[in-house]
Amino acid sequence: QIGQGTYSSVYKARDLETGKTVALKKVRFVNVDPESVRFMAREIHILRRLDHPNVVKLEALVTSKMSCSLYLVFEYMEHDLAGLVAIPGIKFTEPQVKCYMQQLLHGLEHCHIKGVLHRDIKGANLLIDNNGILKIADFGLATIYNPDNKQHLTCRVVTLWYRPPELLLGATEYGVAVDLWSTGCILAELLSGRPIMPGRTEVPFVTFVAFVTLIRCTC
Structure with a gap:
């Protein structure tokens, strides 16, 4: 784990298929108020419209029904x-x-x-x-x-x-x-x-x- 927020945690992870290091932002939707869900949806919408070398890239979205979580996959930055x-x-x-x-x-x-x-x-x-x-x-x-x-x-x-x-x-x-x-x-x-x-x-x-x-x- 490399970061922590109110409703999310950020982890350093490795893509097993490509071997690439990524950052995973895990958002849990258990006991999360609707307003926070709306904010998260807005953030994803904004990230998907941006594409620039100096803006962090959202590479994928992954859902987990078992843990009621959403994972945002970002390129990994060291500092x-x-x-x-x-x-x-x-x-x-x-x-x-x-x-x-x-x-x-x-x-x-x-x-x-x-x-x-x-x-x-x-x-x-x-x-x-x-x-x-x-x-x-x-x-x-x-x-x-x-x-x-x-x-x-x-x-x-x-x-x-x-x-x-x-x-x-x-x-x-x-x-x-x-x-x-x-x-x-x-x-x-x-x-x-x-x-x-x-x-x-x-x-x-x-x-x-x-x-x-x-x-x-x-x-």
Whole structure:
């Protein structure tokens, strides 16, 4: 087992026919509320419409009647960006940062062109293989959007450290900018070696953003 969620577990596994290493996301449907089933169906729908070198690929779906489980089969990636940043003594060079950011932006561009907002860009959701290839993963909070058709969306998305000002202030109409703000936070984190806005509540974040905005307006 390499990961754990509220309703799912992630395992490193091997395809016995091909010998290929894969990641298995096991979702159990025993005592799962209908809302969670709807979210899972939406995530699968989104994953199946995406196909890009910098977006993790859903390779197959497998069901098990015996265990009342659904298995999502993904390509296996050795690392995630948050884990690499947390390693003592690790400091990314500017060329490395540029390489990762370029891949992240390419992957996001594909998502946005396909009408998908990720809504949870953070280091733990950016997977990296041993060749330095970065892929966006975990579309559990993602949603379909149409920039030409305004729709009300929840503001309770994006991990707090990477949440943009409009969501902190309760906006329900937003677009690709929420992913781009999070991407900017990732850039600053890679250059500084730590999250730039750590905290446990929303109040310090709103205060910090207001302070920075005030400084910019008076410069």
